[in-house]
Structure formats: C-alpha cells, structure tokens
Amino acid sequence: MTSRISGFYKKSPEERLELISQHLNLSDEEKELMLGHSGFTVAQADRLVENVVGYLPVPLGIAVNFQVNGKDVFVPMATEEPSVIAAASNAAKQNIGGFFTSYSGSIMRGQIQVIGVKDPYGALARIYENKEAILEQCNEQDPTLVSFGGGAKDLDVQIIDGESEKMVVAHLLVDTKDAMGANAVNTMAEAVSPFIEKITGGKVVLRILSNLADQRIVRARGVFENPFKGDRDALENFIRAYELAEADPYRAATHNKGIMNGISAVVLATGNDTRAVEAGAHAYASVTGRYRSLTRWEINADDSITGTIELPMPVGLIGGATQSHPVAKLATKILDVETAEELAGIIASTGLAQNFAGLRALAGEGIQQGHMKLHARNMAVMAGAHDDEVDNVVKLAANQGKISYDNIRQIVLSLQENGGSH
Template structure:
C-alpha cells in the first residue's frame, strides 16, 4: 500500500472512500458508517454524554503522503477548518522520499496527584510517604488487576513539598503505567483509593486526588527531513528559519505557532475518539516547562532541505471511552492500523510536525491567507447563498480572479444567477 496518491483531492468523496476501503479491506457496513449513510443518532449520543438533544457532525477527511516509521498510512482527521488536511498532505509529500517520519516514545506513564494539607511537619511527612511507598503502590495496584496483568499499574512515587500562598503542602505523584489506555479513570481510581492510607501516614488532610494532564513521562518525539521545499530560494529559506527563531523566543508568536501544530494533532485525536482537551492542555503546559512559553518544534537546515523535530506529551489510547464506544472513532483507528498507544502517539506527533512545516512554508512564501481562503471559498459560497450546482463554478471563478472576500463571492453568485 502506498499513501502517495496524486490528485486525491480531485476525487469525489465516494471515490476517496472506495480507494481507502480497497486498501484497508473495509466492509460495506463500515463504509456506510464513515460516509454517514448509517447515521450516528441522538440515541447513540445519549449513551455517551448527558442531556443529549442531537448531534453535531464534524467533517472527517484523510491526509495522504504519510510514511511513519517505515509504514505508509492514510491519516483520518476530524476538523471543521479548511486547509488543515490539505496542508498536512502537502507537507508530508516533502518527506516521503527521505524515509518519512521517525518517532520515539518515552513510555506510557501518567501522573496521579494527591495533595496533602494541614501538615505540622511537611518534610517529615514527605519522608514517611517514601518509607511506605511499597504499601501505597500495592494498594493502588489492587484497584486494577487487569491493567497489572498487562504489565501496567502503579510503578513509583514522586513526592514534593510545595509552598502555597498559605502553607506548605505535600503533593504525591503516583506514577502509573496505563499501557494502551489514556488512563484517566485508572489513575483517578488509584489516587482516590490511596487517600485514607496517605492521610494515616502523614497525619494531614487530602484535598485533591486526580491525574495531571501534563504527561511529561509520556513524551513522543517525531523527526523528518523535508526535501528542498524552496527549490534553492535563499530568501524563503531564511524567512522560514527566522520565523522559527521568533517562535522559540517570543510567546506571542509561539502561541500561534503551537496552535498550528495542534490543528493537525487535535484533528487526529478527535477522529480517534481521544480527549482533545487533555492533549491541548498538556501540550501548552509542556511548552511552558522552561518557565517561558515557547515553540514545541525545532528546525535546522540541511543543505537545501529542512530537518524538523517535535517533542510533545501525548496521553492517547486505543482502549476505553469514545475510542471504543464511538463506531467511527474505532474505524479511524482501523484506518490508521495503529495497534498500540505508542504507534498512535507517534503518528499524531508526525502530523503535528507536518502541520507546522506547512504553516511555516506558507508564511515564508505568499502568506497563510492565499491558500487558506482558496480552500475556504466553498464554505463562503454556501454562506453567501450559492446553490449546490453553483459552488464549483463560484470557487473556480474566485480562484481565477484571485478574490475571496465575502462580497466578491456574492457578486460571483449574483452574476451566475443572472446568466441562468
């Protein structure tokens, strides 16, 4: 199977689905689920969240040209924003002949925090927690024997004394290997179960006992070489690298730089039924761990090519929650052919790196808006009242004129209506 599909964007949705289905062996029922012919109903939604009144469908597209750790992949991405999927596909094309993306994974350790207050001697309390570490871990592991049987479970403690505004408190970090699950439920259950023992050991009062979304022991790194993206244009190369420097040095630029990365990452996270809010929170917190908010990527020049790297916490899984209860999320994982959380995380990080490259390349050239507005024109045509059979003509004429303003689109529609 090759993910290099020239002209994929020119195919109809039905043709794209048939191509993907043929490569991956999707059943007729699976194709109907993805295409929306078997609707995700309010009754389905009511089993997932509260107070349901309906559903909000989000477009599901596929990025092409990706090769991750030697394997060609089609990447399902759920997003409402035009240009995101096209940008990722465009970027990945520059890496395909340089072996694509290579990834590494620090492991699947999550932190569960237990906050202990009202301590007379907080440093002595910290020492007592360490003295009773094995008992605490044993108690935690009794809460999830299934996870332990797969090699996961509570593995260690990290205990800190933190100065608050009114007192010094002890904060215990349970270090829990959640394996192929995101792990929030397992971590929270263990943290709550350990609370009575912790209070007895320390003589204090436990306040919070919950996981941290700063998953700094669940780091993913992705690397790729983007081959000769500027065809020897030194001005564009210098502009690209200068923009990267600013994102490292200036938090105002870094916020937008990282938002672009998350355009890609969140789209794959959502498509696979993982927790977009947890991933976003962890990523932005990690961007600040140095004490100053900065870029999640680094870029270096290699002759006429660019070497990019990303390091980011990604607490994603293939077990539990919407990853299993949402039928299309399950199908997205099948399309990705991800068998483990490690594989899934590596793919997601690669998409984030590709998305960042695409944004920086656009900034180094004609700017973001030219390409974005061209792809946004279909939305604008619909907003401006174009009939279904007019939309392609509106986009074509707008592209020929190079005008994508709302008033420009309305004028084109009016002209088409007068011709009918």
C-alpha cells in the same frame, strides 16, 4: 500499501473511500458508516454525554503521503477548518524518507494534595517509606491493568509552597499501557488517599490525574525537501519564523496552535481527549518558565530541512469514545495501529508536517493565499450559493484573483439574478 495517491484531493468522497477500502479491506457496512449512511445515532450520543438533544457532525478527511517508522499510513483527521488536511498531506509529500518517532513510555501522573501537615518534609519522607504499601493498594484497584504489565510503578512526592502553607503533593506514577488512563489513575488516587492522610497526619483535598504527562513523551523527526527552489532568502525566512516562535510567546501561541490543528484533528478522529492533549502540550511548551515552540527546525548541508517535535501524548486505544463511538473505532482501523505508542507517533508526525506547511507558507506566499482558496467553498455557501452553484462561484472568484466574501457574494447575486442554476 502506499499512502501516496496522486490526485487524491480531486476525487469525490466516494472515490476516496473506495481507494482507502481497497488498501484496508473495509466492509460494506464500514463504508456505509463512514459515509454517514448508517451508524452514529442520537441514542448512541445519549449514552456518551448528558442532556443530549442531537449531535454535531464534523468533517472527517484523510491525510495522505504519510510514512511513519517505515510504514505507510492513511491519517484520519476530524476538523472544521479548511486547508488543514490539504496542508498536512502536501507537507508529508515533501517529506524525505518518512517520519521517525520514539516514545518515553505510557506513564501518567495522579496527584494527591495534602494540606494541614505540621511537618511537611517529615511527611514527605514517611510517604516514601511506605511506598510499597501505597503502590500495592493502588494496584489492587485495577488487576486487569496489572495483568498487562501496567499499574502503579513509583511515587514522586513534592512540597509545594502555597499562598497560605506548604502542601505535600504525592504523585502516583502509573503505567496505563494502551489506555489513556484517566479513570484508572483517578480511581487509584481516591482509593489510597485515606492511607496517605494516616501517614501524613494531614487532609487530602485533590485526588486527580495531571494532564501534564511529562513521562509520556513522544518525539518525531522528519527531513523535508527545500520548498523554495533555490530562494535562499525564503529558506532563511523559514528558520527565522521558527526562531521567533522559540523566542516570543505571542508568536509561539499561534505557531503551536498551527501544530495542534493537525494533532487535535487526529486525536478527535480517534475518539481521544482533545482537551487533555492540548492542555498537556501547552503546559509542556512552558516548562522552562517561558512559553516556547514545540518544534525545532534546522537547515542541512544540502538545504533540506530537518524538523523535530516533542510533546506529551496521553492517547489510547482502550476505553472511552475510542471504543464506544463507531466512527472513531473505524478511524483507528484506518490507521492500522495496535498500540498507543504507534498512535502517538502518527499524531506527532502529523503535527510536525502541519508546522512545516505553516512555516513554508509564512516564508513564501503567506498563509491567506492558500487558505482562502480552500475556504472559498465555505464562503460561497455563506453567501447563499446553492449546491450546484458552489464550484462555479469558486472558479469565477479564482479567475478574478479576488477571493473574499464580498466578491463571492457579488458573484452569487449576479449568477442568481441572471438565471443561474437553482
């Protein structure tokens, strides 16, 4: 299978799906589900969340040209923002030799906050003295996870200086394997809290997972062709744009948002928790005490560009919407992944490609030129164009070299006043 399909963006949704289907042997039922002809219903939505009155469809596209750890993959991305999927696909096409990833493991933290402790450092020591009993009690809560080699593995106890007192915070370090693990960790934290209170003589307040998953780190590396064709100034501008994000939090916020355009789209497509991944990523960008870039970029001797990314990636293939949402389940099938580690690597690679595309545009023609061309279809609809008018409106605006809402609105009015198609 190759993920490099020439002219993929020029094909109709049905033609794209058929190409994907040929590679992945999707059934007719799965293709109908992907096209929205069957599948997700209000009844299913009502089982996922509360007070349901309907559901909000989000476009699901496929990023092509990706090879991760020697394996070609089609990357499903759920997003409402134009240019994100196109940018990721184009950047992956300029990647040399594929993306390569590493994974620190699937450890999540559960925090147990203890207040009212008279001897916080003594309490810290007593918690460590009772480590084995604490871990055993935690693992009794999830024998299935333990049977797969997961479960509570260690403790990390900290003294936190609060405004009114020193708090003891015990961290459960839990290997959640191929699950994101929030429910398992929270259950363990709640179950062991009475024992922690007995040990410390204090009162437990919070008992909950931390989304700063700093022991569940994914790293991805990719080498990209120099996109500037001998323009050394543009190549240097690429690096300077990255360096500003590394030094300045105002730029870093937008820089990292662009990375998350790609990451969140894959996380959402696979039914994982976008808020958990985003919170963890932005917290990790701040662990040095200053908010910084999640990526690093370097120019090689041949003027190719090496990019790396490092961030927490608390995603899974077990539980939650990943299994209960039919389209999310199908998206994981398209990815052809068997472990959370594989999924994390693909997601990080997508974020790295997205960042390359953003920096390339900033160092060259600017963000708006490409983005507005892809946004033109949306603007045509907003301006009142009918379905059979949209392509013509976009073409006319492009020919005029003026892609703005006001101009597109004038084109739509002119077509419709002159008897354009309805």
